[in-house]
Amino acid sequence: MSERRSGQGQPDKTLALLWRNHRRAAEPTTNEPARQRGAGRRPSLNVDDVVQAGIRLADEQGLAAASMGGLAKELGVGTMTLYTYVPSKDELLDLMVDQVLVERELPGPGAPRPENWREQVEIYSQQTRAMFQQHLWLSQVSTIRPPVGPGMLAGREYLLSAVLGLGLTATETNTAALAITTYVDSAAHLEAESRLVERTTGQTNDAWWFERNDLWETYFDVDQHPAMTAIWHAKGYDSTPADSYRYGLDRLLDGIEAMKPL
Amino acid sequence: MSERRSGQGQPDKTLALLWRNHRRAAEPTTNEPARQRGAGRRPSLNVDDVVQAGIRLADEQGLAAASMGGLAKELGVGTMTLYTYVPSKDELLDLMVDQVLVERELPGPGAPRPENWREQVEIYSQQTRAMFQQHLWLSQVSTIRPPVGPGMLAGREYLLSAVLGLGLTATETNTAALAITTYVDSAAHLEAESRLVERTTGQTNDAWWFERNDLWETYFDVDQHPAMTAIWHAKGYDSTPADSYRYGLDRLLDGIEAMKPL
């Protein structure tokens, strides 16, 4: 939750970076200088080097370690050298995020996939959660204005294609897909945040709760919390976050499926 | 997402602060010094002053403005003076969060409430979203290890009591309640984050997308994105985030209700 990631100077440049490894659909009418290679000092790095180093450092030592200074040290260059390859820290983060998004293994259009739409959604769920678990720092990055790159678009495309199979109206399909991503992405986000806190504090969640045992003995008022007390006495608190995630996703899909036209 | 909010030194002290305005259930056997007032310089502030100022500053000028330095200036004291009242910035954030949680208007046990469980959930949804909209900075604060104070407990209690009306098993009730909070809290979180970004950048989301029009003209590949293209042509992209939230919550509750025993 940072104050950063507010604005990027030139959207055109950002898009060009995000789509740097893809062919352009068609050459626009404007005849650009065509980026001649020849004169000038040779670059010692390229954009992918910086992005990969950022991901690796953030994976291994946390997002804070992927500072411009830390990254430069890792790559053996001066800090300001990085700004040759990337316009700002914010845009670097966008590139890192879209890179891990694109590395999900979601079947593209025409690729083999399960027939059942729920199993298709399940693939999205598994891949997304695995991505967050592998890159815990994702939980520290706002994606409210996501990187508009190949990775993000592939994710949207896949989930929409899965929900399309239900035969709902176009608007309803889109709405349902958004509801599913909200649930899945948010839960994956929370799972990653939880593990990240355990790692950085060196304290498990159980240990954290145990430290707060005083709550129940000293402050908790049974009369004010009859429902919690009832659940407690009925041993209803033994479910894990993963159980809760599973249950919620299944019920959400139940509800959506029930809207299917006959 | 900050690296902060990792650990609080003494959980006992933290709990005492969170529950500072509540009677203790019973005096423990240990006979404490009883905190005698008398000797010593008089404090110029109290904990609530600091917490309220923090909330006000964060509401009006953003979470970054609620720094220890900014807060001290606002209160007319030296920065380090604040540490008399609050052990650290992290704990101050906990106090701020629980304060806004406690200000939700959720019917307590015994208070009048709708009979229908869905309408009870609706109150939770409305109050939580209103809270996030009033305090946009909440979207910048991790609550993966929430403040274990009266506000958080009241929220959990209320939602559990609403779901209890369905007659599910204790474990299923707890699981369903967790799924609902995940969905509602996360969506409220995202809504607030969205508005916060609009405010701090001075750019609406529509304007942001418009800036990226090049995406569709230059980079978007129709063959790779048939589902998105189909939805587009069928005018399926006209729904708002609020529509999607409403739809998803209704379907989730549908799915949960369908598990009700006959």
Add this chain to the structure above:
DNA sequence: GACAATTCTCGTAGGGTATACGAGAATTCG
């Protein structure tokens, strides 16, 4: 081989953050 044009490299400087430490000021009690 010299020179211009181009491009990459990166040191410095500036304004921001939380908080450990310790000296000093205010207040009450004996």
Add this chain to the structure above:
DNA sequence: CGAATTCTCGTATACCCTACGAGAATTGTC
């Protein structure tokens, strides 16, 4: 009046991002 207690807060440290501008490296042309 002195001791004990409690609140007050200046200073110093170690980070963060990045604007600016001078310098280094490379190529093509004459």
